Amino acid sequence: MYAYTKQDQRIVEERAAQYKDQTHRYLNGDLSDDEFLVLRLQNGLYLQRHAPMLRIAVPPGMLSTKQLRKIAEISRDYDKGYAHISTRQNIQLNWPALEEVPDILQELATVGMHGIQTSGSCIRSTTSDEYAGVAKDEDIDPRPYCEIIRQWSTLHPEFSMLPRKFKISVTGSPKDRAATQTNDIGIQVLSNAEGEIGFQVRAGGGLGRTPILGPVIKDFLPEKHLLTYLDAILRVYNRYGRRDNKYKARIKILVKAMTPATFAEKVEAEWLRNKDSATTLTNEELARIKAFYTPPHYEKLEASQVSFLEQCETNAEFHQWVLTNVSPHKAPGYSIANINLKACATAPGDISAENMELVADLADCYSFGELRTTHRQNLVLADVKQTQLFELWVELYKASLATANLGLITDITCCPGGDFCSLANAKSLPIAEEIQRAYKRIDTANDIGELELNISGCMNACGHHHVGHIGILGVDKKGSEFYQVSLGGCSTDTTSLGKILGPSFTADEVTGVVEKCVNVYLENRQDKERFIDTYRRIGINPFKERAYEKAN
Amino acid sequence: MKKLIKNREIIEDTWSTVEDIDSPSELPKGNIIVSLAIWQQYAETLKNREDPLGILLASDEEPEVIKNDLDQFAVIAIHFPKFADGRGYTSARELRTYFNYQGEIRAVGDVLRDQLFQMERCGFNSFAVREDRSIEDALNAFNDFSLAYQADTKNPQPLFRR
Incomplete structure (x- = not known):
């Protein structure tokens, strides 16, 4: 990954110093709220429902283990001991104090990190493919x-x-x-x-x-x-x-x-x-x-390692994780390992300081000291030897980080929603949790197969609901929280935008509607069709009829 | 008299701005900055004036429309209706880069300290800092950064060519 030159470093340090002065002038009353708003946003600081939120740039989703450890340390010293991976591959802290943000930025600058242009009306930090290279x-x-x-x-x-x-x-x-x-x-x-x-x-x-x-x-x-x-x-x-x-x-x-x-x-x-x-x-x-992106020194390995295949045969849970969370690598004998942050009952994309440190250790041990963040709010170790996947999985498993659901219905992309965000119309996290509970059994989720389920708490669409195979959008109806469901969105291969199913549902109804839609798919699918393929073939009507049919 | 930052120094502003008149006889003597509308209506009269002339461009008025008259103006003032309206940056840059304008480019309107550094990089060399703010404090803005990645009107080479 890119390593800062002295000049890059100087720019980040000077921006941190500039922001420190701006905060100082704001707290002194020399800058109005409106003026400071623009300045702080351009440095990644929002004022949220309960506390400010600081968004730290991770361009383009590449992190060194040194950087991740620094985030862990900052989250402990200045926040509540966890961080959140955003749908633009950045990292968010949900509870920093406005007065302490300049100190956080100084800390971040020591590892070449910052909040520059992670929000505001400017060019935001660039995103890319989490499997790039x-x-x-x-x-x-x-x-x-x-x-x-x-x-x-x-x-x-x-x-x-x-x-x-x-x-x-x-x-x-x-x-x-x-x-x-x-x-x-x-x-x-x-x-x-x-x-x-x-x-x-x-x-x-x-x-x-x-x-x-x-x-x-x-x-x-x-x-x-x-x-x-x-x-x-x-x-x-x-x-x-x-x-x-x-x-x-x-x-x-x-x-x-x-x-x-x-x-x-x-x-x-x-x-x-x-x-x-x-x-x-x-x-x-x-x-x-x-030159910063030349491949690391891969060993010359056979494409399919015998010991790896044996481990898959003897351990069903490991095999399941390999099937869902491991992707093919261009170097023979290597794999891309996805670490899903979508365990049931934790907010999608959240990771504790302890787990950040553990993942950093694992990346040092198994993946050349680098990792990536994904727009589906997960982490990736991009260069793991097939023969070491089992060891890696064991470590992840012990820390409950081996959730084997990449790309499945429970791998929900979800914004922080009404629990945190002051823009949101409705909560999103409880909806995500209820759906994850409904499909907790891995066999069930597995049988459904690839299904992108995205939830946004408002029209700003941070949860990318438009491009979910199933998209859920929080809306406000006369002061109450409702949810609009759309189907048929897709952000990969053939990109498409979802179509709204019909009138919105209450929070209690949403999971039931998702289940009905999934059942329509299961009843209609042919061969190896994914949810999105069946939807594209049969159209929205069968789903609509089932979702709105009157209970007998 | 009002103060102004010009070429990073605080000076007295010797210019007055005229935005609306009924006849050219109303134009005062001395250094005046006129609106684009006045210039377009009374260009011939204004060209024969002895005192120096400047022009004021609103944020949605493009330098393109005065590109053949640039030698008439000692000052081009670009108005910022709100400090967060960034159209003026593009106007100043066009004047310097595409039209090679060498005279004074002045930022007027909602002009605040935290924007001066970038404005200067786009070609502004004078700043009518909003009157309720300290102009002395605003001078500090030019030291915010000691280098930048992009080419700009002060450094025509981007960092990667320097």
Whole structure:
């Protein structure tokens, strides 16, 4: 992963010092609430229902064990001893004191971490594929481009006061694990017929109030032009994005209003003015950044290790975990191990300080001292030898971190909801827990197979409910909490947005409705169809009829 | 007289701003900054004036419309209706980078200390700090950072080329 130079380090330290001064001036009364709001948000600090929430950037979902241990330490010293993995691969602390945030940032800076641009109307921290660099299906490692974008977007002079937040995601695989179609800019790294690297660029995707899949505005942008082209998109958005209504201020509204074709022309014209300027990437810089992502020293191993296969045969629980939580690795004899933070009765994505330290130790022992966070709120050890999977699993099992449900109905993506967030219309965590209880038996969840269930506590869609095979959205009806259920969303392979099933349900009804929908799938599925495949084949009506049928 | 930061120093502001007139005879003597509307209506009269002239661009008025007249203006003032409205950053950058404007670019309106560092990088060299705030304190903003990643109007090379 990328290692900070002295210059990177200096920028992070200077930002921490600047924020310390801003907090000081706010507490002295020299900055108004409204002024400080913009400044603190651009540094990841929200004021929530009970306490502030600090969002720490993890670009692009890559963490060193040193960094994770520091988060564990901070969560103990300044918070309640746990942290939360967000749906944009960042890490959130839910209970820091506003006055102590400058100290936390100073601590974070010692391990090259910060809260820069993790919220606010600016370019947010870039997300990517959690299997980047190791996935068997990957064409090109997207991470060097994420790092190039991180540097370009950090404290960008021109784009620090945008109409609204701005999210960029980059993938290098045909299977999109980075939700590139639902970001403000989605980038697919690819190579053309001549073997040159470039990017397919989408703009104007997003979830929230107006979910839209981002249209392609550039089929092939040559590698070296990445930043001048991004500059052009941002300049058009900064100039013409709506600023009169925050619900219509995202770039997706601009692209839709202009039409994607006109928007693309406008960007092209702007780009031609700045193309080949000094911001054009040099071969040296591309090589410098890529060098941080060269593969670690893998041993030369056989693809299928005999001892590993034996362990699978003799231990059913381990075998189950391997089937759900272990993904194929491009290096023979290695595997990608997913650590699911979705054990029943714990908030999805939450991890205690003790477990952070344990996972850091395991990553040092089994995965080259690095780990990743995922947009489905889990952790990944990306480079584990097959022969060591069993040892790893035993350690995880002892700490209740071996929940074998990756991609299953209980691997719920869920925002913190009304229990924490002041924007939420409804609670989301109790709903997640009830559904997890209903499908607690691994055989049942396993039989249902791949099913993305996403829950958001409000229209801001932090739980990405639009792209859940089953999506649940908290809504407010005359002061009461209700839940709208949608079906058919998908964020990987063929991306699609869910359709609303019908009138919303009470909290008591939601789990029952989910069960009815799952039963319709089980009764109708053919061969190896996943929930989403059956839904696409038979449509929404059978689900709707069952969900709303009157009890006899 | 009002104070202003120009080229990182506090000076007296010798300019007055005129946004609305019924006839060009109402234009005062001395250094004046006129709105784009006045310029567009009375350009010929204004070109013959002896005293220096400046122009005020609202946040949604693009420099493109005055690109052929830039040598007429000693000052281009760009208005920030709210400090969080970032359109002015793009306007200043366009003036410096695309139109090679060398005169004074002044930030007016909701201009606060915490934005000055980035404004300067976009090409602003004078700042009419909001009057209820300490202009002396605002001077500290230019020391917030000692380096930056991107190319800007002060450092035309991005960090990776330096």
